[in-house]
Amino acid sequence: DGGITQSPKYLFRKEGQNVTLSCEQNLNHDAMYWYRQDPGQGLRLIYYSQIVNDFQKGDIAEGYSVSREKKESFPLTVTSAQKNPTAFYLCASSVGAGPNDEQFFGPGTRLTVL
Amino acid sequence: GNSVTQMEGPVTLSEEAFLTINCTYTATGYPSLFWYVQYPGEGLQLLLKATKADDKGSNKGFEATYRKETTSFHLEKGSVQVSDSAVYFCALYSSASKIIFGSGTRLSIRP
Numbered sequence: 186d187g188g189i190t191q192s193p194k195y196l197f198r199k200e201g202q203n204v205t206l207s208c209e210q211n212l213n214h215d216a217m218y219w220y221r222q223d224p225g226q227g228l229r230l231i232y233y234s235q236i237v238n239d240f241q242k243g244d245i246a247e248g249y250s251v252s253r254e255k256k257e258s259f260p261l262t263v264t265s266a267q268k269n270p271t272a273f274y275l276c277a278s279s280v281g282a283g284p285n286d287e288q289f290f291g292p293g294t295r296l297t298v299l
Numbered sequence: 300g301n302s303v304t305q306m307e308g309p310v311t312l313s314e315e316a317f318l319t320i321n322c323t324y325t326a327t328g329y330p331s332l333f334w335y336v337q338y339p340g341e342g343l344q345l346l347l348k349a350t351k352a353d354d355k356g357s358n359k360g361f362e363a364t365y366r367k368e369t370t371s372f373h374l375e376k377g378s379v380q381v382s383d384s385a386v387y388f389c390a391l392y393s394s395a396s397k398i399i400f401g402s403g404t405r406l407s408i409r410p
Binding site for chain 2: 189191225226227228229230233243275277284285287288289290291292293
């Protein structure tokens, strides 16, 4: 089955530790995205990548980093510089980056920093 | 800048009731508009979309019409089911891969 996988589903970390969230897709999509979702709020774009080896900052990139070394993979690192990292993180992908390119979402990772 | 405003929830209805979730937008030009649905513990799924003014998107009994005069894209369903309980997000395509999402409306349907 084609789709997007995110792991783990739940993640707990101590304050001050970096943590990396996994996102893999086998849809052969060029574009991939990371969003953050907080209770009662919509999704906010952290980073996006339109093609391998290239990525751009979204609206709330501070304290986060990404890489796009393979088409299928777009891992997100939440660094200790992120002031409030506890949130639900969603990865998405799309064929391209145009207005008619549907974004497909993974099931999400809930990160809790203790 | 571009933005989306949708009605606050939670919205609680009885099964077979009529549903409307209001959504208005602010944007330059005429961006594509979307409704996404998020079931408990899952990621988002595209429910329907409209790419130009007066277009009607529809899926699974849900409908929304792109109204440029009122800058609105309200979600409607004639008869809701318990399985429709979820969080619904209105969104618009801004530019350069960016989709701007509303804050979401939680819908609960009583049997």
